[in-house]
Amino acid sequence: MTAHSPIDTSTLAPAAKVTGLKVALGGTEILHGVGLTCAPGEVVAVMGGNGSGKSTLIRAMVGAIPSTSGTIQMFNEAPTRKTMARVGYVPQRVSAASGVSATAREVVMSGLLGGGRLRAPRDARQRAEQTLTDMGIGELAGRDVTRLSGGQQQRVLIARALVRNPELLILDEPMAGVDVPSQDALAHALTGRKDAGTAIIIVLHELGSLAPLIDTAIVLSQGCVTHVGEPPHEFGVHALPGHDHVHPHYDPHESEPGITWEVAP
Amino acid sequence: MSLLTDPLVQRMLIVAVLVGLAAPIVGTYLVQRRMALLGDGIGHVALAGVAAGWLVGSWADFAERDALAIPGAIVFAVAAAAIVERMRSHGTTGADVVMAIMFYGGIAAGVLLISAAGGTNANLLGYLFGSISTVGWPDVWITATLAMVILVIGLGLRQALFAVTNDQEFAFSIGLPVRVLNMIVAVLAAVTITVAMRVVGVLLVSALMILPVAIAQLVTRSFAHTMWLAMGIGAVLCLTGVGITLSHDLQPGALIVVLGVAVFLLISIINTVTRQRHQGQLGRVDADR
Numbered sequence: 001m002t003a004h005s006p007i008d009t010s011t012l013a014p015a016a017k018v019t020g021l022k023v024a025l026g027g028t029e030i031l032h033g034v035g036l037t038c039a040p041g042e043v044v045a046v047m048g049g050n051g052s053g054k055s056t057l058i059r060a061m062v063g064a065i066p067s068t069s070g071t072i073q074m075f076n077e078a079p080t081r082k083t084m085a086r087v088g089y090v091p092q093r094v095s096a097a098s099g100v101s102a103t104a105r106e107v108v109m110s111g112l113l114g115g116g117r118l119r120a121p122r123d124a125r126q127r128a129e130q131t132l133t134d135m136g137i138g139e140l141a142g143r144d145v146t147r148l149s150g151g152q153q154q155r156v157l158i159a160r161a162l163v164r165n166p167e168l169l170i171l172d173e174p175m176a177g178v179d180v181p182s183q184d185a186l187a188h189a190l191t192g193r194k195d196a197g198t199a200i201i202i203v204l205h206e207l208g209s210l211a212p213l214i215d216t217a218i219v220l221s222q223g224c225v226t227h228v229g230e231p232p233h234e235f236g237v238h239a240l241p242g243h244d245h246v247h248p249h250y251d252p253h254e255s256e257p258g259i260t261w262e263v264a265p
Numbered sequence: 266m267s268l269l270t271d272p273l274v275q276r277m278l279i280v281a282v283l284v285g286l287a288a289p290i291v292g293t294y295l296v297q298r299r300m301a302l303l304g305d306g307i308g309h310v311a312l313a314g315v316a317a318g319w320l321v322g323s324w325a326d327f328a329e330r331d332a333l334a335i336p337g338a339i340v341f342a343v344a345a346a347a348i349v350e351r352m353r354s355h356g357t358t359g360a361d362v363v364m365a366i367m368f369y370g371g372i373a374a375g376v377l378l379i380s381a382a383g384g385t386n387a388n389l390l391g392y393l394f395g396s397i398s399t400v401g402w403p404d405v406w407i408t409a410t411l412a413m414v415i416l417v418i419g420l421g422l423r424q425a426l427f428a429v430t431n432d433q434e435f436a437f438s439i440g441l442p443v444r445v446l447n448m449i450v451a452v453l454a455a456v457t458i459t460v461a462m463r464v465v466g467v468l469l470v471s472a473l474m475i476l477p478v479a480i481a482q483l484v485t486r487s488f489a490h491t492m493w494l495a496m497g498i499g500a501v502l503c504l505t506g507v508g509i510t511l512s513h514d515l516q517p518g519a520l521i522v523v524l525g526v527a528v529f530l531l532i533s534i535i536n537t538v539t540r541q542r543h544q545g546q547l548g549r550v551d552a553d554r
Contacts, residue, residue: 091438101488103486103488110427118425142486
């Protein structure tokens with residue numbers, strides 16, 4: 001599935017590679033050996049119903065929660081502060097805001113920290129404003145983020161990841177509760193990044209307007225990979241809560257846990 | 266203005282300004298993290314530290330029995346803050362109950378230890394409600410040093426501490442030293458409490474950290490502005506409170522807090538009234554685009 005991509009992803013070293021990942025939260029194993037690979041310029045969708053473990057996978061990858069076994073590699077090495085400087089992460093938007101108001105500009109500027117840097121660079125303000133403009137909300141830079149709409153807040157969080165100019169972009173349900181203009185702005189931004197060779201891993205509940213972008217879909221069910229390959233058709237219906245069954249055309253051999261999935265070129 | 270040449274008045278005003286400036290810095294991070302009540306609890310534990318220092322001082326037969334009170338408070342407050350932060354970051358179940366036990370235990374142990382050390386109720390009241398009218402030059406130096414620590418670290422690391430308190434998961438993802446920064450906030454909170462204890466006492470210490478932030482938030486929308494304005498408000502409140510007590514026989518700590526609450530209520534009411542008028546004229550301006 002490289003039809004959408006001007007870059008031949010098969011020959012490039014993966015930007016992210018996860019093998020046999022197991023994660024336990026509060027004594028319960030949530031992921032039972034999950035693998036994932038994403039090459040530069042490739043868009044991998046991580047899909048599955050509620051509680052399938054897709055957010056847990058993402059959060060373990062960015063180091064927010066520890067894994068019990070398996071390996072996570074970014075740019076062919078174990079994640080360090082240095083490699084994480086090349087990653088942009090968009091966490092699930094949490095409706096509960098922080099206690100002190102902050103402007104969209106301040107939130108985006110915080111994306112310029114990390115990787116050994118505790119203070120934003122000199123041109124941080126301009127870069128933050130430019131990225132907000134790219135996301136179509138430049139005029140909201142000075143506004144309190146908690147007063148923005150859900151879609152606008154989501155665009156701020158995406159700008160915070162994009163301002164880092166990441167080589168690997170990881171997004172957790174960026175389309176959840178987002179208005180149509182924001183969905184379009186997101187799809188536009190992701191297309192630009194993909195064409196520029198950014199590896200993109202995106203957790204989705206349904207394919208929606210991002211469907212044309214996606215090269216590979218990985219479907220999780222109860223902490224195991226049940227499908228790797230082309231995005232399943234009309235996934236949205238099956239991803240709804242209560243429809244957590246395995247799609248008939250999945251290859252049963254692919255549903256074993258503990259196997260590393262190489263993404264088909 | 267002859268009052269200002271009185272060394273005691275000078276000392277009181279210096280301490281008031283320093284504490285007023287420093288306390289809201291940490292307060293901003295605590296409010297950001299929704300841990301506004303943390304200061305109260307750590308203040309309680311700090312009282313046990315005061316008493317422990319006092320007890321050691323009386324065993325060692327120091328001329329000034331309370332010479333170790335402030336060092337004791339710092340040790341206890343830092344330890345309590347570190348324990349609370351550890352439980353918070355590990356998501357320990359039942360952490361709230363452990364904290365509650367720690368906090369009540371702190372104040373009860375403090376009261377018992379002070380009486381065991383031969384202290385009086387008057388000594389105890391000085392720590393419970395503040396004793397700015399008894400500050401000596403050594404106190405001023407300790408306060409100034411600790412306040413500088415808070416100002417330098419709290420302001421110097423503002424962007425990183427904002428990132429961590431605003432979105433911890435994102436902070437992890439960009440490779441910020443999240444645990445270290447979290448611990449810095451906790452330790453700074455403990456230091457602030459020991460510094461501010463002198464002015465308003467352990468029972469009201471949290472108010473000096475939180476009230477200026479709460480007031481500033483009513484009129485600002487950026488994190489940086491909130492912090493700067495809160496520092497100004499803190500300094501003005503402390504100076505005004507201490508200034509008034511120079512000519513009126515009132516308890517400075519309580520006065521500062523009551524002044525702060527009054528300002529908060531006043532601005533809240535003004536805000537509500539103007540917002541209602543504004544909305545009446547314009548309709549909703551924050552509609553989704």
